[in-house]
Amino acid sequence: MAEDRRGAILRLASWTRSDNPITRHMVGVQPPDSINLAGGLPAPELFPVEEVRAATDRALRRFGPRALAYGPVAGLPELRALLARRFSRPGRRLGPENVVVTSGGLQALDFLGRALLERGDAILAQFPTYLGAIDAWKPAHPRHLALDWDAAPDAQQAAMQAAKFTYCVPNFSNPTGELVPLPRRRALLAAARAARALLVEDDPYGALYYDGSPLPTLFDLEAGDGGEGPYRGNVLHLGTLSKSIGPGLRIGWAVGDAAVVDAICMAKQGSDIGTSSFVQAVALELLEAGVDHAVHDRMIETYRARRDALVAAAQEHLSRRFVFEAPVGGMFLWLRARDPALDTGTLWPVAMAEGVSYAPSAVFDASGALHDCLRLNFTLNPEPRLVEGARRLARAVERHLQQPPAASGSSEDKPG
């Protein structure tokens, strides 16, 4: 009766039926003694708490009441100017009109979808795809086309033209951790230019290279062709402070053509009206003081050791059942089951019972069909926890494989 009444009060839109509970698990309160390898979470002991306190003092002295007032929808002009300078290159001078500050990196994807997508429009995206992006675009019921990095130029252009935009994470893709090599980057950019297509480059992990030299981003590669006028380009470049200062600030940005920035602002105006001026003022002080670079240096040391520990533990405990490659950077190790019948969705509750969680591959596939892979995060936990997590996961896999196959109706616990 109470349920009936509640059902009548709340008539949800149809997209909500394809809910993804894994994000809430990742960022939510964890069961005690469970090892969370699911989330894309940074190491909290590296958060620059004292630097944030000092930056807040400076920001409130500098901005006074302005730090507590509404500001322009696109963000604090001083912060946008700093980001414009940071992403300017010889041959491409950016101004504040090329930058919108967002409340975390995902919000740019949400607002881009809102401004561009009509119901049923297509998106061409790297596959498997960041689950936040899949969530953000759900209300428009888009068709998801899988980006083929090796497509012939004509086919690539046609695919891009069939979609409202193309989405990729060339640096240590979420979820696979893949580093897209330079020739593929060049080819994709060339196809976007020929197709006159919008190319969205999400770069949360671009500072987290543990081996070798950073590759130029798509946005870097595009510079130099623009001449001296206002920037008019195909690439919208997304970044965030979540992987340097901390995700609790919720500060991200989108940098690109002013018309694309305007479109994002149109959606932002109808959602949060602008990112917190207070946090933006603090972020400005942190960036001016170079705190993000200092934290990155510490992160690279810490995360490299953790990656090495997880890769070694996976080699020892998981390679019998999974194949994987050690990632060059980022936050994730991606494992593919040797047996394609292994379902990482039904494995999930078994792993939780063993005291470890991960992200099952189905959540990175809008159709939910990708069942034989899983993503492990190596940045949140110290080495012994990573090793123990791999051990627990190996135990869970063996237990799972010994279970009789579940009836199709009994898999309600699985998160994917």
Next chain:
Amino acid sequence: MAEDRRGAILRLASWTRSDNPITRHMVGVQPPDSINLAGGLPAPELFPVEEVRAATDRALRRFGPRALAYGPVAGLPELRALLARRFSRPGRRLGPENVVVTSGGLQALDFLGRALLERGDAILAQFPTYLGAIDAWKPAHPRHLALDWDAAPDAQQAAMQAAKFTYCVPNFSNPTGELVPLPRRRALLAAARAARALLVEDDPYGALYYDGSPLPTLFDLEAGDGGEGPYRGNVLHLGTLSKSIGPGLRIGWAVGDAAVVDAICMAKQGSDIGTSSFVQAVALELLEAGVDHAVHDRMIETYRARRDALVAAAQEHLSRRFVFEAPVGGMFLWLRARDPALDTGTLWPVAMAEGVSYAPSAVFDASGALHDCLRLNFTLNPEPRLVEGARRLARAVERHLQQPPAASGSSEDKPG
């Protein structure tokens, strides 16, 4: 050529064609010496800058790295618990599951629309309507039905059932400043209960009564019927720190049935993943210290004097052309032209040229047809500026009335 190319890159969704530039004007950089009576902006000299600095120190000591980490999508548990206690009443005990913290008050409306609205669904809303809400719901192309507070019970229930939800601002409605009297509140709540309809009560101005005693909110009126179990009610109650601490924090909340809160979280997960933990921790410290109440006391003194000054100036300078009632609270004075042919949209550029801005009524009507009213804010500016603003507006009206009627194609400057 460049425009062609840009047009090809960016193929916008159709809702973006009904853009509202007035919000960007309100929160944007103002022309020098222009008097901004357009925005719903609080007085920056009342912002508790030093209290925010001290609260940040306490928050970072108390939460440490947690203040810079992701938290639950619904918000910091301690802040949700405080808000649950604040809105609990005898006979209605709320818990954190009844609260979601949002990035400003508008975000709750955005996410409610996203979770509930299919394209073309109806919304029953107080008319004229908060322009932020109109913006937030645009992507779903809703039908807007005007709430008739005096409808007979059967007709009111039928209207509510025809809509996905009912939206109102009983305390000093935006834009009209109207205070909805108690009998109408009771009747609306009774109709919502009978219709088993979701009733969204937006209450940003509920602490800003300048005369008389505050009326119970719809959410207050609903308490006492719920028994001891989990709260199951028809009202979703929205609030914000924008009118107490400052809009630059971007902290709001939605309090109600846990299922409605969950629906909002589903949309929030795909947008900003959660409001900034850092700002939430600061907000918690501010609320625990009672800073919002202390600021409200100062605001009420200041804003009462400003309201009186604007009402007197409007009486002196504007009553020849407009009728209005002095508002009991809130932030706005609403004027209706004596001549229904007066178009406050075409008046707007004339007023800007005279050095004053206001919000034209068309932006508060999703159809854009309401042309003969305007909204003046009295909280941002000190008394002499309000008086001068009214004088400038009066001059603009006389100049506008002397102009030949504009051809229909020449009104591109108007914001509505």
